[in-house]
């Protein structure tokens with residue numbers, strides 16, 4: 001995609017899933033890319049895959065191990081990425097790092113609630129604030145937030161995760177307007193279930209009710225989500241929902257939220273009828 005040629009892009013959570021596929025597309029379109037996550041081995045392995053997509057010798061690639069929930073570490077990482085040893089500047093920031101832990105409310109510990117907010121919400125806040133002075137100064141840039149369908153609607157078993165993604169969506173909504181004066185554009189992506197390591201981990205612990213309710217939504221490959229997001233960023237599009245079912249649900253939730261609740265509550269009722277002995 002022409003928009004990304006020679007662009008410098010930082011992708012959090014770039015060692016796996018949606019973030020890794022995003023970084024690979026970017027490399028194949030001539031962008032310089034830095035990926036960030038905590039685990040060093042996955043970053044190293046991911047970077048090999050990303051670099052293999054390079055199309056010219058001037059592209060720069062690298063990784064940085066950082067916990068996005070640690071504001072001081074994030075500031076230090078941003079300084080390194082912006083330096084000449086890193087990307088030497090930034091055009092596009094992709095806030096994609098995230099964690100999920102589905103469980104019923106009383107089976108969700110305080111630590112899990114705090115961890116979701118720390119990574120999914122504060123992580124996006126800290127990383128964005130660390131790079132904003134640079135984007136403001138150059139009066140140009142794009143910021144993307146990888147939220148979730150659970151960033152605009154809630155379902156059974158996702159009280160901690162949905163709240164953290166709603167928080168991210170609200171942050172982006174207010175920031176979008178502040179960015180206008182600086183010629184910086186905001187894109188928020190709301191993926192449905194996507195076939196990534198995180199989704200497989202979630203499936204191991206999802207309450208049966210959650211599976212019954214979410215089971216009807218088609219699971220997307222991570223490269224589809226990455227492509228939809230990257231196209232939206234290139235067009236300065238604000239909100240984007242990958243996949244037909246996701247788009248339809250988003251539309252219905254906006255214009256007829258009661259119908260969406262009726263459908264998902266119907267799925268829960270069906271589940272209770274089928275499994276009368278299951279614990280609630």
Ligand SMILES: NC(=O)c1ccc[n+]([C@@H]2O[C@H](COP(=O)([O-])OP(=O)(O)OC[C@H]3O[C@@H](n4cnc5c(N)ncnc54)[C@H](OP(=O)(O)O)[C@@H]3O)[C@@H](O)[C@H]2O)c1
Nearest residue numbers: 013015016017018037038039067068098148193194196198
């Ligand atoms: N998969 C889905 O069904 C789905 C649906 C909707 C939205 N999303 C969102 O899409 C984004 C990507 O998810 P994914 O499914 O691609 O997950 P994934 O394959 O598990 O990748 C998550 C990435 O985030 C990194 N990460 C996690 N905690 C971090 C932290 N504290 N600091 C820095 N990096 C951290 C991980 O690396 P380390 O663990 O090594 O740090 C990894 O690189 C997330 O925000 C997720 O909520 C996913």
